[in-house]
Amino acid sequence: xxxxxxxxxxxxxxxxxxxxxxxxxxxxxxxxxxxxxxxxxxxxxxxxxxxxxxxxxxxxxxxxxxxxxxxxxxxxxxxxxxxxxxxxxxxxxxxxxxxxxxxxxxxxxxxxxxxxxxxxxxxxxxxxxxxxxxxxxxxxxxxxxxxxxxxxxxxxxxxxxxxxxxxxxxxxxxxxxxxxxxxxxxxxxxxxxxxxxxxxxxxxxxxxxxxxxxxxxxxxxxxxxxxxxxxxxxxxxxxxxxxxxxxxxxxxxxxxxxxxxxxxxxxxxxxxxxxxxxxxxxxxxxxxxxxxxxxxxxxxxxxxxxxxxxxxxxxxxxxxxxxxxxxxxxxxxxxxxxxxxxxxxxxxxxxxxxxxxxxxxxxxxxxxxxxxxxxxxxxxxxxxxxxxxxxxxxxxxxxxxxxxxxxxxxxxxxxxxxxxxxxxxxxxxxxxxxxxxxxxxxxxxxxxxxxxxxxxxxxxxxxxxxxxxxxxxxxxxx
Amino acid sequence: xxxxxxxxxxxxxxxxxxxxxxxxxxxxxxxxxxxxxxxxxxxxxxxxxxxxxxxxxxxxxxxxxxxxxxxxxxxxxxxxxxxxxxxxxxxxxxxx
Numbered sequence: 001x002x003x004x005x006x007x008x009x010x011x012x013x014x015x016x017x018x019x020x021x022x023x024x025x026x027x028x029x030x031x032x033x034x035x036x037x038x039x040x041x042x043x044x045x046x047x048x049x050x051x052x053x054x055x056x057x058x059x060x061x062x063x064x065x066x067x068x069x070x071x072x073x074x075x076x077x078x079x080x081x082x083x084x085x086x087x088x089x090x091x092x093x094x095x096x097x098x099x100x101x102x103x104x105x106x107x108x109x110x111x112x113x114x115x116x117x118x119x120x121x122x123x124x125x126x127x128x129x130x131x132x133x134x135x136x137x138x139x140x141x142x143x144x145x146x147x148x149x150x151x152x153x154x155x156x157x158x159x160x161x162x163x164x165x166x167x168x169x170x171x172x173x174x175x176x177x178x179x180x181x182x183x184x185x186x187x188x189x190x191x192x193x194x195x196x197x198x199x200x201x202x203x204x205x206x207x208x209x210x211x212x213x214x215x216x217x218x219x220x221x222x223x224x225x226x227x228x229x230x231x232x233x234x235x236x237x238x239x240x241x242x243x244x245x246x247x248x249x250x251x252x253x254x255x256x257x258x259x260x261x262x263x264x265x266x267x268x269x270x271x272x273x274x275x276x277x278x279x280x281x282x283x284x285x286x287x288x289x290x291x292x293x294x295x296x297x298x299x300x301x302x303x304x305x306x307x308x309x310x311x312x313x314x315x316x317x318x319x320x321x322x323x324x325x326x327x328x329x330x331x332x333x334x335x336x337x338x339x340x341x342x343x344x345x346x347x348x349x350x351x352x353x354x355x356x357x358x359x360x361x362x363x364x365x366x367x368x369x370x371x372x373x374x375x376x377x378x379x380x381x382x383x384x385x386x387x388x389x390x391x392x393x394x395x396x397x398x399x400x401x402x403x404x405x406x407x408x409x410x411x412x413x414x415x416x417x418x419x420x421x422x423x424x425x426x427x428x429x430x431x432x433x434x435x436x437x438x439x440x441x442x443x444x445x446x447x448x449x450x451x452x453x454x455x456x457x458x459x460x461x462x463x464x465x466x467x468x469x470x471x472x473x474x475x476x477x478x
Numbered sequence: 479x480x481x482x483x484x485x486x487x488x489x490x491x492x493x494x495x496x497x498x499x500x501x502x503x504x505x506x507x508x509x510x511x512x513x514x515x516x517x518x519x520x521x522x523x524x525x526x527x528x529x530x531x532x533x534x535x536x537x538x539x540x541x542x543x544x545x546x547x548x549x550x551x552x553x554x555x556x557x558x559x560x561x562x563x564x565x566x567x568x569x570x571x572x573x574x
Contacts, residue, residue: 076553089557090553090556090557092548092550092553092554092557185532186532186534225541228539228540228541229539231534291522294518295518295519295522297515298515298516298518298519299519301512301515302516309493316494317560318558318560318566318568319554319557319558319560319566320557320558321557323558323559323560325559325560327569328569328570329569329570329571330568330569330570330571331494332569333568333569334494335491335494335495335496336496338493338494338495339494339495339496339497342495344501344504347490347495347497347501347505348504348505348508348509350493350495351486351489351490351493351495351505351509352508352509352512354489354490354492354493355481355486355489355509355513356516358489364519365513365516365519367529368516368519368524369516369519370529370530371522371524371527371528371529371530372519372522372524373529373530374527374528374529374530375522375524375527377530410508410511410512410515424530426532450534
């Protein structure tokens with residue numbers, strides 16, 4: 001077995017026992033990247049040209065390679081958000097989540113692809129071209145954190161970070177056959193994450209085991225004075241050693257989702273997972289989420305676009321990124337920079353967000369959406385009075401072919417129904433592997449009340465024990 | 479159709495975006511289809527519903543109002559092509 005095939009915990013144990021060295025892990029991962037990258041195209045910027053120095057040789061992650069979604073700021077390393085408008089911007093500071101990993105000794109292999117400004121669910125909406133699914137390179141890896149999921153799936157690195165605004169960790173994790181975790185909003189600092197929808201964005205990890213997710217969460221979670229939305233006094237023990245049981249836990253399916261069409265492998269996976277949960281002593285129940293089922297998609301996109309249009313106002317060519325030097329006035333400069341720098345989907349969302357928040361329409365659309373969001377959060381709150389977790393699909397279908405749905409962006413939005421309500425209510429969500437249908441992985445999702453992150457991952461460990469862990473994808477290599 | 483192409487173009491200009499004919503046609507289709515989807519909000523009685531906020535965020539998130547100088551202003555200025563000394567320099571703001 002090659003070192004790149006080992007999961008995070010095994011690598012850490014092996015390093016401790018001096019079975020291999022950080023340099024050997026680096027070389028193995030680099031070789032794997034060189035072998036597959038032509039097929040997968042996960043990277044925007046590689047930093048593995050030479051072994052990076054290890055910030056903390058005694059840290060928990062000393063010498064462990066990782067990659068970051070390219071909307072996480074890395075000091076002195078190009079950060080693009082997959083957009084032309086950021087040009088060759090090199091941030092003067094690190095995102096807190098990356099700073100914590102770096103301080104624990106992690107080594108950066110590079111910055112990976114995403115949908116531009118995290119707007120999309122295919123990883124095809126990038127100024128740097130699409131990323132391919134390592135399980136079948138004719139298919140999408142999902143998005144927006146498609147590069148982060150593909151890199152872990154193909155064995156480039158044992159773990160990575162992404163961000164999730166409406167499913168952007170959970171959906172690519174499911175499509176690529178790895179585990180992806182969207183923490184409770186406020187659990188991980190967003191400082192240094194390039195903003196899309198600030199009340200919805202959250203950073204989280206990808207890995208090939210749930211135990212590895214727990215380890216990364218133990219490092220990146222916690223209050224940060226640089227992010228006022230990160231919560232104080234919320235210490236969580238992600239790596240506790242006591243035995244966990246789900247006996248007596250209530251796990252619900254959503255009544256309203258029962259009538260929605262799912263690909264057969266996904267509905268089969270739900271049945272199989274329910275059987276496992278019952279065998280482990282969980283009580284399977286049903287909750288009703290009528291407002292979520294009917295209004296969440298419209299509510300989410302109204303709010304995400306409104307927040308995006310204000311967040312993206314800052315890109316004007318003055319302080320960073322792409323610019324023009326011969327504009328007659330500031331208006332001309334802004335118009336030329338923004339019209340060239342943003343891609344079509346981003347422009348569409350900025351225009352929609354501007355429209356929804358104009359004084360004449362604000363009450364009818366934006367304010368109404370913030371109220372619908374309250375109803376959605378209340379509905380979840382009631383549901384979690386009746387159940388501990390909800391089990392549901394991540395997506396209604398398995399990953400499609402690259403370019404398949406590019407013509408109809410709004411149709412793609414409907415496919416986010418199972419993921420985006422979680423962001424509206426600020427909940428945690430775990431995308432977990434259940435098996436394969438042919439060569440394609442099939443994932444499902446657990447969601448829970450705010451701050452249930454630790455027990456959700458514990459439940460994920462039990463599910464993994466029964467369902468099995470994913471294997472490294474072939475990455476298009478015969 | 480809720481918005482004409484003239485109205486959509488006006489909104490784009492407010493966002494400092496110049497659209498060519500094809501982009502404008504796409505934006506008109508996109509926005510009108512999207513606004514139609516938002517009509518569903520009218521089915522709900524939202525009169526007495528408060529706009530959303532996270533329930534736990536009751537404490538004031540403001541920290542002490544203390545100046546903390548950024549350690550590397552040079553690195554910030556280095557990223558701009560519009561620098562004059564230690565300032566950003568922008569094209570004229572007042573129209574002729």
